[in-house]
Amino acid sequence: MRSTQRGGLIALAATVALAFTTSKAHASGYLTARFGSDHGTPAAPNPYAVYYNPAALGGMKGTQIVGDLSLGIRTVTYDRSADALTPSNPAFQSNRDYVAANFGRAKLLNVVPLPFFGAASDLGTKNLRVGYALYVPFGGLAEWNRKTATEYAPGAVDGPQRWHNISGQILAIYNTAAVAYRFPAARVSIGANFSVIYHRAETVRARNIDGTDDVRLANGALKEGRSYIDVSGVNVAAALGVYWDPIDDLKLGLSYTSQPGFGTTRMSGTLEQQFGTDSTRASKTNVDLLQAYPDIIRLGAGYRTTKTTEVRFDFEYVRWSVFKRQCLVSEGKDCSINADGTAPAGSNVILNVPRDWKDAIGVRLGGAWWPTEALELFGSVSMTTSAVPKETIDPSTIDSTRFYLALGGRYELSRNLAIAGSYNPIYFVPIDTKGANKHDQYAQPSRSPSADGKYSSMIHLFNVNATVSF
Numbered sequence: 001m002r003s004t005q006r007g008g009l010i011a012l013a014a015t016v017a018l019a020f021t022t023s024k025a026h027a028s029g030y031l032t033a034r035f036g037s038d039h040g041t042p043a044a045p046n047p048y049a050v051y052y053n054p055a056a057l058g059g060m061k062g063t064q065i066v067g068d069l070s071l072g073i074r075t076v077t078y079d080r081s082a083d084a085l086t087p088s089n090p091a092f093q094s095n096r097d098y099v100a101a102n103f104g105r106a107k108l109l110n111v112v113p114l115p116f117f118g119a120a121s122d123l124g125t126k127n128l129r130v131g132y133a134l135y136v137p138f139g140g141l142a143e144w145n146r147k148t149a150t151e152y153a154p155g156a157v158d159g160p161q162r163w164h165n166i167s168g169q170i171l172a173i174y175n176t177a178a179v180a181y182r183f184p185a186a187r188v189s190i191g192a193n194f195s196v197i198y199h200r201a202e203t204v205r206a207r208n209i210d211g212t213d214d215v216r217l218a219n220g221a222l223k224e225g226r227s228y229i230d231v232s233g234v235n236v237a238a239a240l241g242v243y244w245d246p247i248d249d250l251k252l253g254l255s256y257t258s259q260p261g262f263g264t265t266r267m268s269g270t271l272e273q274q275f276g277t278d279s280t281r282a283s284k285t286n287v288d289l290l291q292a293y294p295d296i297i298r299l300g301a302g303y304r305t306t307k308t309t310e311v312r313f314d315f316e317y318v319r320w321s322v323f324k325r326q327c328l329v330s331e332g333k334d335c336s337i338n339a340d341g342t343a344p345a346g347s348n349v350i351l352n353v354p355r356d357w358k359d360a361i362g363v364r365l366g367g368a369w370w371p372t373e374a375l376e377l378f379g380s381v382s383m384t385t386s387a388v389p390k391e392t393i394d395p396s397t398i399d400s401t402r403f404y405l406a407l408g409g410r411y412e413l414s415r416n417l418a419i420a421g422s423y424n425p426i427y428f429v430p431i432d433t434k435g436a437n438k439h440d441q442y443a444q445p446s447r448s449p450s451a452d453g454k455y456s457s458m459i460h461l462f463n464v465n466a467t468v469s470f
Helices: 003-012 054-059 090-094 096-102 154-158
Strands: 063-080 104-121 128-143 167-183 188-207 225-247 250-257 264-274 285-292 296-306 309-318 325-330 349-354 360-369 375-384 402-414 417-432 453-469
Touching: 054 128, 054 167, 054 188, 054 225, 054 250, 090 096, 096 154, 128 188, 167 225, 188 264, 225 285
Parallel strands: none
Antiparallel strands: 063 104, 063 453, 104 128, 128 167, 167 188, 188 225, 225 250, 225 264, 250 296, 264 285, 285 325, 296 309, 309 360, 325 349, 360 375, 375 402, 402 417, 417 453
16 A cells, blocks of 8 residues: 555544543443432432433422532453454455454553533522533443554554444533422422433544455455544433422432434534545545434432431333444435345445344442431442343444442532542443354445454443532
8 A cells, every 4th residue: 555545544543532522331332321420310309300300300499509520441352253354255364464453352441531510499489490401421432552553454553343443432412401390289399301412423443345354455455444434413302200209208200311302313424434445535425324312211219217328229221222223324315224234226325333222221229328417428239231232242332231339428518518429330241242243244335344252341430529509
């Protein structure tokens, strides 16, 4: 390959990221909502309720403003197995240079901030509550470690996982307004919220037009290329909830949060694909990315067993089964895909990535203890099931059954200011696809190199927040 072409590929593979993006750290799939640690539940009357259950605002009095920041340290290891090699010609598997470029271990170490800002108030009224929050409940960020390139495979510098992800992000920034109304005689509150959402996706991956992981052509010419997508969009969502505190010591909450866009979301932007066989730099193409996020049902409870102890429980059901695919189409077009991955003539599908995710559930059980009136110590254990099947997992969508621990404290410095902090480690059960991955079994434009192999991940999440009350 000419030096100018090689330079173009390297430039195209540069790291992309935004401030306030987040890793797929805290719940199933791309769902990242763990704001407030154990104080973010459908049964907690505080500003976090703007997202988790707007009706729980009905349990508040006065005005509260919360600033919250989680810092996640995420480590990932992906061992691409021999089963994952996807050459156009089986004879390539005897080429040690080809195998070395596509086989082995990829590592990731990312430090990612996850912010939340929220405010809620009774506006001096007896039964009306309003709130606002800015946060990122869906997101993903990854930048993989680089490796040593070879003359045969200059693209191998981006690691064996590069056929699915080199670097990139996907996020949804919510601006949410909420309202709740309390019926004091029944001790019941109802609430709703409305969100304006800014979506963004930006990713770099290695790509060949035939969906293989060939590095070179049979004649020795460089084949491996790069694909760069940069898209964004705006849509809306809503939520409904109910909150009930039948007695002073018991709080119950139930909420439903809609899909963003109430179905398929569309993000518009550009695609730039540079293949090793091209003699000139590729131009940008106007494209749309179509995908669907889930709707969510949440249930929570808190029971004050004594004056100094409380037991907490919450549950969520996330309908990830609506996330069938990520489909890149020509600007303004729809995604029409056959079962085998082919696209009907004239459909204008550029690339389709099958997902076929599964619904996921999460359960958390915890408690709190007040050794003094001003100090609360809290903790919980929880788990979520995986949304991502082995058939379509890849380094851009790593998910598995997860186990969580939370240990923290909250201290009221005065009647107007409280601070809190917690440590929240998240353990992902290791995944071995054992040849089950199907990315290479689809027809074009849905075919990608296989992502078979072993996946492991761990996240160390630190949360701090402050609440001003008046």
